[in-house]
Amino acid sequence: MNIAIVGLGIIGGSYCKALKAHTAHKVIGLNRTPATAQKALEAGAIDTIGTPESLAEADITILCMYPQACIDFLEQNGQYIRKGSIVTDAAGIKRAICPQMVELSKRFGYIFVGSHPMAGKEKNGFDVSDADLFMGASFIITPCGAPQQAVGTVASLALDIGFGSVKITDPEEHDRMIAFTSQLPHVLACAYVLSPSCPNHRGFSAGSYRDVSRVANINARLWSELFLENREPLIEELQELNHNLNALFDAIKNNDKETLADLLEKGHSVKQRLGE
Amino acid sequence: MNIAIVGLGIIGGSYCKALKAHTAHKVIGLNRTPATAQKALEAGAIDTIGTPESLAEADITILCMYPQACIDFLEQNGQYIRKGSIVTDAAGIKRAICPQMVELSKRFGYIFVGSHPMAGKEKNGFDVSDADLFMGASFIITPCGAPQQAVGTVASLALDIGFGSVKITDPEEHDRMIAFTSQLPHVLACAYVLSPSCPNHRGFSAGSYRDVSRVANINARLWSELFLENREPLIEELQELNHNLNALFDAIKNNDKETLADLLEKGHSVKQRLGE
Numbered sequence: 001m002n003i004a005i006v007g008l009g010i011i012g013g014s015y016c017k018a019l020k021a022h023t024a025h026k027v028i029g030l031n032r033t034p035a036t037a038q039k040a041l042e043a044g045a046i047d048t049i050g051t052p053e054s055l056a057e058a059d060i061t062i063l064c065m066y067p068q069a070c071i072d073f074l075e076q077n078g079q080y081i082r083k084g085s086i087v088t089d090a091a092g093i094k095r096a097i098c099p100q101m102v103e104l105s106k107r108f109g110y111i112f113v114g115s116h117p118m119a120g121k122e123k124n125g126f127d128v129s130d131a132d133l134f135m136g137a138s139f140i141i142t143p144c145g146a147p148q149q150a151v152g153t154v155a156s157l158a159l160d161i162g163f164g165s166v167k168i169t170d171p172e173e174h175d176r177m178i179a180f181t182s183q184l185p186h187v188l189a190c191a192y193v194l195s196p197s198c199p200n201h202r203g204f205s206a207g208s209y210r211d212v213s214r215v216a217n218i219n220a221r222l223w224s225e226l227f228l229e230n231r232e233p234l235i236e237e238l239q240e241l242n243h244n245l246n247a248l249f250d251a252i253k254n255n256d257k258e259t260l261a262d263l264l265e266k267g268h269s270v271k272q273r274l275g276e
Numbered sequence: 277m278n279i280a281i282v283g284l285g286i287i288g289g290s291y292c293k294a295l296k297a298h299t300a301h302k303v304i305g306l307n308r309t310p311a312t313a314q315k316a317l318e319a320g321a322i323d324t325i326g327t328p329e330s331l332a333e334a335d336i337t338i339l340c341m342y343p344q345a346c347i348d349f350l351e352q353n354g355q356y357i358r359k360g361s362i363v364t365d366a367a368g369i370k371r372a373i374c375p376q377m378v379e380l381s382k383r384f385g386y387i388f389v390g391s392h393p394m395a396g397k398e399k400n401g402f403d404v405s406d407a408d409l410f411m412g413a414s415f416i417i418t419p420c421g422a423p424q425q426a427v428g429t430v431a432s433l434a435l436d437i438g439f440g441s442v443k444i445t446d447p448e449e450h451d452r453m454i455a456f457t458s459q460l461p462h463v464l465a466c467a468y469v470l471s472p473s474c475p476n477h478r479g480f481s482a483g484s485y486r487d488v489s490r491v492a493n494i495n496a497r498l499w500s501e502l503f504l505e506n507r508e509p510l511i512e513e514l515q516e517l518n519h520n521l522n523a524l525f526d527a528i529k530n531n532d533k534e535t536l537a538d539l540l541e542k543g544h545s546v547k548q549r550l551g552e
Contacts, residue, residue: 118482122547138479167479177480180473185484187528188464190543191520195513197456198546203414203443204453206394208461211487216547220540227528227536237471238525242518244467249514252463252507257500264496267466270474271398271492 003157004028004050004058006073008036010121011090012064013129016045018161021131028054036126045129052077060086060157061110066222067091067229074104083109086150090117092178094171096229098144111150114142116174117163118182122217136164142171179233184241186223187234189216279433280304280326280334282349284312286397287366288340289405292321294437297407304330312402321405328353336362336433337386342498343367343505350380359385362426366393368454370447372505374420387426390418392450393439394458398493412440418447455509460517462499463510465492 003019005012008031019027029046031037037049048054055061061081063070070089074081081087087110091097098114105112119137121128139158143151155166169177192198193216201209227234244263251260279295281288284307295303305322307313313325324330331337337357339346346365350357357363363386367373374390381388395413397404415434419427431442445453468474469492477485503510520539527536 118480120482137482140480165479169479174480177473177476180471181477181481181485184468184471185488187521187524188468188488189484189547190540191517191524192460192464193543193546193550194520194539195456195460195516197453197513197516199550200453201457201550203441203445204394204416204450205457206396206413208465208491209457210552211490212461212464213547214487215484216543218540218544218547220537220544223540224533224537228531228533231528231531235525235529237473238521238528240471240473241467242521242525244470245463245514245518248463248467249511249518252503252514253511255504255507257504260503261496261500263470264466264494264499267469267492268494268496270469271465271489271494274469274475274477276486 001059002026002028002057004030004055004061005046005064006030006061007064007069008040008126008129009064010124010126010129010133011117012062013040013045013126014119014131014133015062015064015161016040017129017131018134020045022161023157028058040126052080055080056082058082058085060088060153063087063089066225067093067097068225071097071100071104074101074108078104078108078110081108081110084111086111086113086153088113088115088154090115092116092182092226093230094142094174098142098171102144111146112144113146113150113154114144114171115154115158116140116142116178117158122215124219132162134158134162136162138165138167139163140167140169140174142169142174144171175230176233179230179237183227183230183234184237186215186218187227187238188241189213190218192216277335278302278304278333280306280331280337281322281340282306282337283308283340283345284316284402284405285340286400286402286405286409287393288338289316289321289402290395290407290409291338291340291437292316293405293407294410296321298437299433304334316402328356331356332358334358334361336364336429339363339365342501343369343373344501347373347376347380350377350384354380354384354386357384357386360387362387362389362429364389364391364430366391368392368458368502369505370418370450374418374447378420387422388420389422389426389430390420390447391430391434392416392418392454393434398491400495408438410434410438412438414441414443415439416443416445416450418445418450420447451506452509455506455513459503459506459510460513462491462494463503463514464517465489466494468492
C-alpha cells in the first residue's frame with residue numbers, strides 16, 4: 001500500500017519509521033515545515049516527500065497533527081484524497097472532532113476511521129520519533145460508522161507496526177477513559193512540580209518523584225487544546241481525585257490512623273487486583 | 277567489618293545482598309521471624325543468623341524496621357551493642373525518631389548516624405530484595421551530632437554497595453523534602469486509583485497511567501505510620517498541590533485557554549530546567 005503520513009512530529013515520525021522498519025508499504029511524508037520532511041527523507045523514514053495533491057496516490061492517509069489542525073487540513077485538502085481510500089487520525093480526543101471528520105469524509109468520498117495510538121514521550125518533534133515507540137502499546141479505534149473492512153485494515157496495520165493490542169470503542173467512552181488514564185496524570189504532574197520544593201528535589205528523590213513528575217515536561221499548547229476539548233470528563237475526574245485527596249488529607253490532619261490505613265489499603269487492593 | 281542487619285524485609289534483605297555482592301564484610305542477619313533469616317542464610321545473603329547478643333560483634337548495625345520499631349528494638353537490646361560501634365537506620369522519617377535515637381545512643385554508648393536509602397519497590401519482603409536495589413540511588417545521612425569519622429564510614433559503605441550519591445542534611449530538611457519527593461506521590465497514587473474509572477483502564481492506558489498509579493501498591497500499615505509521623509510537612513505539600521490543582525481546574529472549567537496554557541508552560545519549564 002501507499003501510506004501518507006501528514007505531520008512529521010514524534011507521532012507521525014514514529015509511524016514513518018515503524019512502517020519502514022516493519023512493513024514493505026511505501027511511505028509518503030507531508031509536513032508544514034519542508035526542512036523536517038527533508039530530514040525524514042534523508043533519515044530513510046519516508047520514501048518520498050508528498051504534497052496535498054499526492055494524497056490521491058495514498059491508500060491510507062494518517063493525520064498526525066493537533067486535533068483542530070486535522071479538520072482544517074481536510075477542509076482545505078480533502079478534495080485531493082482518493083475516493084474510497086482510508087483516512088485516520090492520531091488525535092487524543094474524539095468527541096470534539098469525530099462528527100466533523102465523518103462529515104468531511106462524506107463530503108469528499110473517502111472513509112474515515114478514528115484512531116488514537118496510546119504512546120508518546122515527554123518530548124516532541126521528529127528528532128525524538130522512534131520506530132519502536134508503539135511496541136506493545138494499545139491502539140484505540142473509534143470506527144464512527146466506517147465499514148468493518150476499513151476498520152480491519154487500520155487494525156492490521158497497527159498490529160503490523162508493533163502495537164500490542166487494538167481496542168474498539170466509541171468517542172464517548174474513549175474520551176471518558178482518556179480523561180482518567182492520560183489527561184489527569186498530565187494535569188497532576190504539572191500541579192505537582194509547581195510546589196516550591198520541586199527545584200530542590202535532588203538528593204531527596206527517587207522513583208516516585210520521577211514517575212509523577214515525568215509528564216510535566218508537557219507541550220503546553222497541545223495539551224491545553226486537548227484538556228479544553230475534553231472538559232466535561234476531565235472535570236469529573238478532577239473532582240473525583242479532589243474528593244479522594246480530601247479524604248486522605250482529613251485522615252492525616254486528624255491523625256486518624258485507622259481511616260488513613262483503610263484508604264491506603266483500598267488503593268493498594270485496587271492496584272494489586274489490577275496487577276498493573 | 278562485621279555488619280549486622282536487623283530486619284530482613286526488602287530494604288534489609290537488599291542491604292545484605294548488596295554487601296555480599298560488593299564488599300568482603302561479614303553480614304550478620306537478625307529477623308523477628310526465624311524462617312526469613314533461615315531463607316536469607318540459604319540464599320547466601322547473610323553469613324550467619326544473629327541474636328541481639330551477637331550485636332556485640334558488629335562494627336555497624338543497620339536497623340531496617342518500621343520507625344517506631346527501631347526505637348523499641350534499641351530500648352530492649354541497646355545494652356548488647358558494642359560501645360563505640362555505629363548504629364544507623366533506614367527509616368523514611370527523621371524528626372520523629374532521631375532525638376530518641378540520639379538519646380538511646382548516649383545511654384548505651386554507641387554512635388548513632390541517621391540514614392535513609394532512597395530506594396524501594398512497590399512490593400515488600402525479603403523475596404523481592406535485590407543486590408542492585410540501591411544502584412545509583414541517593415543515600416541521605418542525618419548525622420545528628422555523630423563524629424565526622426562515623427559519618428564518613430557510613431557514607432563510604434553506602435557508596436561501596438552501589439548508591440550513586442550521598443546527601444548530608446538535618447532531620448527537618450529531610451522530612452520537608454521527603455514529604456514532597458516521596459510521601460506526596462504515594463498519597464496521590466492512592467487517591468488516583470480510587471477513581472471508579474481505574475478498573476477499566478486496560479486498552480486505554482499507557483505510560484502516564486502506569487507511572488502515576490505504580491506506588492498505589494502500597495504497604496498501608498508502614499505508610500500510614502510514615503505519613504502521620506510527618507504530618508506537618510505532608511499537610512503543607514498537600515495544600516500546595518491542592519492550590520495548584522484548583523488553579524488548573526478553574527482554568528479548565530472556565531475554558532480559559534490562556535491561563536491554562538500559562539500554568540502548563542510553568543510546569544513544563546520547571547521540569548525542563550531541572551532536566552529530571
